[in-house]
Amino acid sequence: QDVPRAIKLLRAVISLADIQPPPYDLQAATDLAAIRLLSALFKFLLDAFTNTSLSLSQQVSSLSAFAHLAFSLFRQHRRQFTPYPLYYDYQTMIKNFIFCIVKQAALDPSQPVWIGDAGDDKLEALFAYLRMLGGHDSAMSLAQLEGRLGAACDIKSTFDRHPELLAGSRRLQMSRIEASDHLRRRHWTGDLTPANCNVPASWRHGRLQAV
Structure with a gap:
């Protein structure tokens, strides 16, 4: 697992969303529309893990948008979009993080969740x-x-x-x-306290972003 290379690849795909298709080239426009959809999916996921300015609420919204968009693509294209085990890992990863926030909110909402x-x-x-x-x-x-x-x-x-x-x-x-040089809890500048995170509202906001 080479994390920097994986992130570099995802960011390269995200940057392709800014490309404008040649005029009157319907095939290129169709291809770029698909790439923009994929880049939006990757950006939602990557921001939650690497954008150190995001608050906990913004992370939940970003992951919610990823989860809803991934579900829509998986429901329509199945394994042509992603293998079943990988899709399961996506959604389980997000579910576990949401559960961690809710559990910490019940234990001590003033303590940050990274x-x-x-x-x-x-x-x-x-x-x-x-x-x-x-x-x-x-x-x-x-x-x-x-x-x-x-x-x-x-x-x-x-x-x-x-x-x-x-x-x-x-x-x-x-x-x-x-x-x-490392992404650790101490590098995060956003508010990570569950006390200031409305999980249901942030989750709904992410769903609207995906739509």
């Missing part, structure tokens, strides 16, 4: 520390796992306290295409 926390990056990082501790013998028995888990948690705690020490994975870095 979309990156809904992923499995932290679990993958812990697994990477476990393999690293094994050196050349990265496989482990249950007894070894028990011993290494404590050390892996200590490593994670150290990096959490001193994030400047963590170089990170080159393929997960945003530095090649973003001003920030």
Whole structure:
């Protein structure tokens, strides 16, 4: 998974929406209309994850617009639009993020909800520390796992306290295409508190955007 390359590809498709078709070329106009629809879909998804100025409400609206537009395209074109498992992943990802907002609102609405926390990056990082501790013998028995888990948690705690020490994975870095070298909670400038996010209203607004 090369995140910067994937984002670069999506942005390239989004930029194609600004192209004007040649006059009197109906085929080119039809092709560009399809590209504009696809670019709108990608933009709704990409903005929610990479536009650090968006508030939580705006993120929900953007993801709602993506979900509704993706549903419309999938309902009409099925697997010609996207494979079934990938479509399931799209919608499940959005559902999980909405659930996280609602749960945090019930627990403590004053605490921010960052979309990156809904992923499995932290679990993958812990697994990477476990393999690293094994050196050349990265496989482990249950007894070894028990011993290494404590050390892996200590490593994670150290990096959490001193994030400047963590170089990170080159393929997960945003530095090649973003001003920030990583997208983390601390880089977000938008309001991420559930107390200021009306989920139903934001979801309806996203549906209207998709229409």
